[in-house]
Amino acid sequence: MSRSGAAVAGGIAKRGRPPSSPDGFCTPEKRVCAWRAMDPEGPHPRHWGTEQVCDFLCRNGFSEPGLLRRFRENQITGAVLPYLTKSELKDLGVFNDPIHGHIEIHPLLVRIIDTPQFQRLRYIKQLGGTYYVFPGASHNRFEHSLGVGYLAGCLVRALHERQPELEINQRDILCVQIAGLCHDLGHGPFSHMFDGRFIPLARPGLKWKHETASVQMFEHLITSNGLENVMEDYGFVLKEDMDFIKEQIGGPLDTTPRRGLWPYRGRPEEKSFLYEIVANKRNGIDVDKWDYFARDCHHLGIQNNFDYKRFLKFARVCEVKNKKHICTRDKEVGNLYDMFHTRNCLHRRAYQHKVGNIIETMITDAFLKADPYIKIEGTGGKHYKISTAMEDMEAYTKLTDNIFLEILYSSNKELAEAREILRKIELRDLYKYLGETRSEPGKEITEEQYDRLPADIVASRPKNVLQDVELNAEDFIVDVINMDYGMKEQNPIDKVRFYCKSDPSQAVKISKEQVSRLLPETFAEQLIRVYCKKKDEKCLDAATKCFIQWCMDMDFTKPQVNTLLHKYPYTQIHPFPEVRDALKHSWFQRSLVLCVGRASCPCCLSDPRA
Template sequence: DPRLWDTERLCHHLARCGVGNPGLLRRLRESGVTGRMLLELPPCAPEVARVCCPAERLEVLACLEQLPQQHVDVMKVFNDPVHGHIEIHPLLVRIIDTPQFQRLRYIKQLGGTYFVFPGASHNRFEHSIGVGYLAGCLVRTLKERQPELGITQRDILCVEIAGLCHDLGHGPFSHMFDGRFIPMTRPDLKWKHETASVKMFEHLITSNKLEEVMKLYGLVLEEDMFFIKEQIGGPIDETACEKSWPYRGRSKEKSFLYEIVANKKNGIDVDKWDYFARDCHHLGIPNNFDYKRLLVFTRVCEVKNQKHICTRDKEVGNLYEMFHTRNCLHRRAYQHKTGNIIELMQVYFPFFAFHKADKYFEIRGSGGKVYHISTAMEDMEAYTKLTDSIYLEILHSSHPELEEAREILRKIERRELYKFLGETRPETKKEIVENNSLAESIANSKPEKDPPDVELKAENFIVDV
């Protein structure tokens, strides 16, 4: 609806349609004329009359009247179990309704933790929608309370899209893929799911031809694509990190916008707000952190010549609760010994055997090229097809090469899990170079009394560092 357009979006649309000369667009910007002013104020109103003559105004109105009705910004309502009934922008809905985003329905949020906590059945799909919603809540709150920040509708939409798409690059079983499987199968590869999220976002936009839709909603792709990707994965140019301002999507004046989805400064961001609330909800663990209260007391302040998102000093107790919730989730759920055992059983045998028998599990990517589970992230078309379903593919496969892998998965199904022998923490900082040497050290150690009658080997142990 052009009545809702701010000055920047109005001028961008007119320039794209070839309406108005540069002088008119400059006057519109300088006077802060909005879509509502042009459409609802009479021609004699001083706000309009001093900016454009009657002929120019008629030309602008004719351009706006040609907008197709189906592109009116009608928000869609989602019923979320954590946040309740939430409104999602139609551009975000278009992104959600793509194969690349729908893939997140089939990737568990907590990976192997689901085998320990029966309620942890939620997926990356609903978490991503929640982060997109909370990102919009925070940036709108800042816009309403501090209009001097100059937050535009473009900024809001870009932040929401970044929140929605920040986890597009997760592999099967979420962090087990990038935290365990990739380091084991491709130890020389420096790969992060954030990098894959940026590539998957690019693939999502181009393969679904959403560029024109994004332009229709006022986005300037030359700037906003950079801005969205930088919020997800950091500066596009790694060498730019050495500069005083490494980002290209937005200027230093809007540095605070980069602290909403993934806050590299202090870790307080809407991604954590959602997964704390969502994981606690599904795990049955209390969550005493109140993000809604934090929203009320959040402001942008200038600290050392740069604008940051800050909060009132009296909210320190609420922030303590946030970090306490994180600690509690890690101790009680994320690092649960049984969940870790199951993930290790899945990785060290099924996925390792699968890696050796890659040729039996072909994933077709762009141009018909064949990829495997350990290489699928090199092609986003192939990676789109890689989800948690790999577990059942291994379990129900008939290839003799995967018999060992199938048997391990059957043990998980029958709850015949490896036993937890113990854990230790080094008293001083120690760098671990070879995990295999730790297993050998344990196997070769002799108990002080009652030595066992069996001979233990390094392959009888799994050491998780």
């Protein structure tokens, strides 16, 4: 990452202005007045567009092609020009990104990046526990956030250049870029493990999302680093633009909007399409996904089949039911199905990997045991736990993946249990995977049922099966995974509108049947994986049989299990005729048959090696 000019570019604020100038005008205000006097009939320099700025630079000796190109690419306007010296003009922030190449960052964004709150993202793994399975997945939230900020600028500028009538201004562009840059500020240790696993167990009933913390951390970043004046120097209307940025990250600020009314404050309904760039709640097509698809696939070693550059080329705003939405060409519908298919593949192959998930479960267990004894200092010297740090952004700034090592290397006796769990992860002594099943449509497990699933599996224990083995609900881990295309059981492409080459102003819907008969019939399914904390062979055999019987009781699909299938080939001829007859029925063909109550049945022998 080339940051040679970042310090200078980052210093564009009132306190960073040059003390004197060759023309004798020592303050920006006087220089602006002088420029105004040179051309009293023209617009005020603060209102100059990018091309007017470039013309002015050429007339005043700043005619290097590279400099002018950077100004045009970054859409620098007259609001910035009074505060830039010659060296600052040449030194906009440049980052060498492995995914997008050399990306130039607006000086205001550099100021945001160079803060403790943003630098914290360097110490939070993008994929959490997945790094323990895919050794290349060592990237962090920091570089992903840079990429999203960059792509957000690419998309909003593409719309501006293609459709000037949308009246996208420099404030809009910068606000969208800042929202992309800061959208993940609120992630906790190991990213989604924190809000998806740890917080629901540490604080049951708390409805908390990392997006909420991202908004709070953004506010804290701006105020604690004194960036309000810097933003105003760049032409921001502070209240309006701050609301716009926060709404792009976390949704409407008004939690109880009146039905039928525009719920956002930052921008009017005429600019509704701007809310579809960073986090698209309409159909899920946004620059956040574009970056993590490309970045995660690069580090995981998985092929990325989605080309976001084609979307940039064909993106266009059309009116749909009196609202303006981002649409794309009709011929791009296949590319969008590829996008959601890529998302599904990444979840199946990496994000929901059975080993990565159980490692995150073990880290969660360790954090839960350590939580009462960890003290993180926040505002005013008040101390917070891991589970309460997000209540104070000063404390939350200090909470990163480093808490793992803090526990692991601690000599505190109170952390002994947590430390032992983390040591087992280091030694690859993990909870044992028993198998995976799928719920049938209409019989999905709900969140309210999650807590009682381990007890239900224990209660399904067949008679005469290893009765000398003690198994309790605490010995089982049940991981319920809801897989979809991003909108639960809905097809997200149904929410996308397309335009034709012959009439680019008319938005149309394209049904799945118009695209291909090979596309999915259903867009959501539920996986249930079961693990056991006990590791001896007898316990694992008994636990696996409990899991199989539970699948039968629940009428779930035939489970994929680790070892028992090889020991007991149920699909072969069974020694008892009643079971052999049952195997002919479709229900048993979808599930494993576990014969119960017959001591001489090989399925039910107390010693599986007999």
